[in-house]
Amino acid sequence: MSRQTRTGPAALAVGIALGGVALGAIQAKRKQGRSPDDAPDFALRQRDGEYDLVGRSVTIRKPRDELFRFWRDFGNLARFMENLEKVEVEDAATGRATWHIKGPAGRSVAVRTTIESEDEGRMIAWRSLDGSDVETEGKVTFEDAPGDRGTRVGLTIGYKPPAGALGKAVAKAFLREPEIQARHDLKRFKMLMETGEIATSARTKAQTRAAKQENAA
Amino acid sequence: MRALTWHGTKDVRVETVDDPEIINPRDAIIKITSTAICGSDLHLYDGVIPAVKPGDVLGHEFMGEVVETGSDATLKKGQRVVVPFTIACGGCFHCKSQQYSACDNSNPVEKQDMSATLYGQPMSGLFGYSHLTGGYSGGQAEYVRVPFSDVGPIVVPDHLEDEKVLFLSDILPTGWMAAENADIKPDDTVAVWGCGPVGLFAIQSAIVMGASKVIAIDHYPHRLELARQLGAEIVNFRTTHVREALMEMSGGIGVDAVIDAVGMESHGFAVDNMMDVVKQKIGIGADRASALKQAILAVRFGGKVSIPGVYGGMTDKWPLGAMMEKGLQLRGGQTHVQKYTKDLLAKIEDGTLDTTFLISHRLPLEDAARGYKNFKEEQDSWTKVILKPGMEKAA
DSSP: HHHHHHOOOOOOSSSHHHHHHHHHHHHHHHHHTOOOSSSSSGGHHHHHHHHTTOOEEEEESSHHHHHHHHSSGGGGGGOOOEEEEEEEEEEETTTTTEEEEOGGOEEEEEEEEEEEEEEETTTEEEOTTTTTEEEEEEEEEEEETTTOOOOEEEEEEEEOOOHHHHHHHHHHHHHHSSHHHHHHHHHHHHHHHSSSSOOOOOOSGSSSSSHHHHHHH | EEEEEEEOOOOOOEOOOOOOOOOTOOOOOEEEEEEEEEHHHHHHHHHHHOOOOOTOOOOEEEEEEEEEEOTTTOTTOEEEEEOOOOOOOSSSHHHHHOOOGGOSSOGGGGGHHHHHHHHHOOOEEBTTSTGGGGGOOOOOOOOOEEEETTTTTTTOOOTTTTTHGGGGGTTHHHHHHHHHHHHTTTOOOEEOOOOSSSHHHHHHHHHHHHOEEEEESSSSSSHHHHHHHTOEEEEETSOOOOOHHHHHHTTTEEEEEEEEEOOOOOOOOHHHHHHHHHHTTTTTBOOOHHHHHHHHEEOOOOOOOEEEEEOOOOOOOOOOOHHHTTEEEEEEOOOOOOHHHHHHHHHHHHTTOSSSTOOEEEEEEGGGHHHHEEEEEEETTTEEEEEEEOOOOOO
């Protein structure tokens, strides 16, 4: 599979390409064309013109609060977002943190973020601060799933690529199969929360994706 | 270590490959003492399962000794275990509902897309059975890495030798679940297509569950004889008109339940099957399903259809009308092995189930390629092959 051989900056963690339009605007626009059924936005058959898919969701068999708390500590995100090197939390209360994203040619891209709004146990929204290499915002929502199926976790991320050569390289990387990257990262989150680990079929440590990416960088 | 690897259609070899290592906290490494070739391995051998890669280690029926454990594993070194072929996490929605073969979390994320596209949702991880189901190295080897070792493997008592318990890994629970899926009631008449190992265990299970009559259908005399020894009546489809026979043998209304233990490489001379053979050969992906189609016509109105035989894709000329008009219930699925191992181990111990009658050959692992060839080409006499890594190769 070609996807496996691609390493390095495969996307801004769970990067969804929005072509530099803020999330709020997108969502407002999507609402206009919204069909009157009860399905989530992500399942919309008709896209809104120039704007493609903006997010993904996964259902995890764990209580909302537990998932919220895990995500709220941004330091945990690098455990399941494949393209995050690490996240350094500077202030837990405001959620100020620096995300180190695997960049082209072994370089890493730093994004400083702050939590813009949050609803305990239900939603966290963050955005990048001025001076970051990439301008980005994201939102994760936690809703009770039907029956005893746990929690539906929805993720939406948008970004505006920076100018310059590095920016172009990063943007190119972000645009690469962002939908797949988002889905995969959310599934890794599910695995981690439901089983405590992320499944790999590697027979040896050297065959794991992490090891292969390290070697390629 | 030495391991049986796949290199192409009808090309498997025993080679030296890297030893497995503990990677995740719940892993264990098992030193294989016995492993078997499964009928479904022949689908890989014949090249009709997609996404098998050269160098893949095959084998999903195996047992052995725990030699290494991860930090969160609950097994102890030295324990003797049989390992289910289905890899299951124990924590997801499906595992919690005992539908272990539908585990959400055992197929690595990047391998899930293929089967999700084919089936609507991704398949779970299986040992040694293509990259559709994870690309996990299998157990026809000296060692194997077992993920989620706290959920799958069952510890077996020392007084039960390997051959008695090995089949807990797949074919015994698969035969048992096949009979369970046929929803057998006392006095039921049950027809089983295919007297391979799964079919034979389905026959035995159906009898244990109280079926009044079990009819076994095959064309290999020795396999039919094994079925007869279990207590089944037999029908040879080479010499007998199967549907007519089944009508006569079931009081004129058709059998209550049918079990297709044949799967996607069905034999048969019907026109639709010959068309399917051609399509499968030229790679346009049709499953040959002549046994299943015959079963659907043979079962009575309101009857039950159980499908343990492996299918992977699409089929043509499906008797949809018969299914609807006759009000049939269909059940299939990979086996939820973990759900059955404990009960079936008890049934082996108390003698309710005989698990050794079908073993025809015991070979050193080094002879595995010969085992595949003969299991494929000499189906009448090679009914079940066990491979032993430690065994001396015959001169």
